Amino acid sequence: MTPLIRVAGLTRHYQMGGTTVRALDGVDIEIEPHTFTVVMGPSGSGKSSLLYLLGGLDRPSGGEIWVDDQRLDTMDENRLAVFRRDRMGFIFQSFNLVQSMSALENVAFPMQFAGVIASQRKERAASLLSQVGLADRSHHKPSELSGGQQQRVAIARALVNNPTLILADEPTGNLDTTSGVTVMQLLSDLHRGGRTVLVVTHDPRMTRFATHKIFLLDGKVVSEAEYQSAALEAPQVPSD
Numbered sequence: 682m683t684p685l686i687r688v689a690g691l692t693r694h695y696q697m698g699g700t701t702v703r704a705l706d707g708v709d710i711e712i713e714p715h716t717f718t719v720v721m722g723p724s725g726s727g728k729s730s731l732l733y734l735l736g737g738l739d740r741p742s743g744g745e746i747w748v749d750d751q752r753l754d755t756m757d758e759n760r761l762a763v764f765r766r767d768r769m770g771f772i773f774q775s776f777n778l779v780q781s782m783s784a785l786e787n788v789a790f791p792m793q794f795a796g797v798i799a800s801q802r803k804e805r806a807a808s809l810l811s812q813v814g815l816a817d818r819s820h821h822k823p824s825e826l827s828g829g830q831q832q833r834v835a836i837a838r839a840l841v842n843n844p845t846l847i848l849a850d851e852p853t854g855n856l857d858t859t860s861g862v863t864v865m866q867l868l869s870d871l872h873r874g875g876r877t878v879l880v881v882t883h884d885p886r887m888t889r890f891a892t893h894k895i896f897l898l899d900g901k902v903v904s905e906a907e908y909q910s911a912a913l914e915a916p917q918v919p920s921d
């Protein structure tokens with residue numbers, strides 16, 4: 682099977698004064714379609730950097746990024762914007778909902794840029810909200826929803842343009858365990874419905890739905906065994 686995502690020799694370096702931060706340091710990855718991949722790694726290991734590059738939200742310092750046979754790292758800004766809009770669904774830790782808009786409006790809003798007419802936007806948004814179990818909350822503003830509910834609105838919004846790939850950066854990071862599991866379950870349902878899902882987390886409890894795992898340490902992909910032994914060697918934080 683042709684991989685949906687193929688990344689070769691990927692680097693992302695940040696210049697900070699006189700020093701170079703190697704956020705990603707030569708990453709090679711292949712991700713098959715219809716998989717549920719979890720990217721694990723400690724804080725600062727490069728997880729968000731990787732996700733942003735795969736989603737075309739950032740440009741690499743080196744290497745190649747292929748998604749669905751299209752090369753992203755050399756794509757011009759306009760084509761990349763269209764590619765993101767039509768092919769990618771993003772979910773973030775902080776939900777990123779518009780506070781002044783209802784759940785329904787938040788979900789309907791991005792369809793405007795894809796040229797969908799108002800009545801269809803509303804209909805589709807309502808259907809997506811009921812898919813995430815929030816039909817009865819469609820007129821609530823984000824401040825009138827729980828964290829887990831806000832994240833489910835964000836998931837509905839990520840689905841509006843029927844994306845090939847769903848990218849989520851710590852989607853359960855601001856949620857209690859129960860809401861976190863509900864959100865992961867929902868992402869898992871999307872995967873079982875045929876989508877390709879990639880989730881960044883550092884919470885091992887969130888990996889149970891994954892079909893594949895990628896482990897990052899210091900900007901490099903490592904094996905699970907290397908990852909586990911590094912975790913054992915990590916200095917203990919004093920508990921005083």
Ligand SMILES: Nc1ncnc2c1ncn2[C@@H]1O[C@H](COP(=O)(O)OP(=O)(O)OP(=O)(O)O)[C@@H](O)[C@H]1O
Pocket residue numbers: 695696697702703704722723724725726727728729730731883
């Ligand atoms: N805009 C930036 N400028 C400079 N350095 C950056 C920038 N963004 C990230 N970095 C550095 O790159 C490294 C990887 O960052 P990244 O955000 O990808 O980590 P992460 O694995 O997502 O961490 P976390 O779990 O804390 O979200 C870190 O050392 C970080 O300090």
Ligand SMILES: [Mg+2]
Pocket residue numbers: 728729730850
């Ligand atoms: Mg991050």
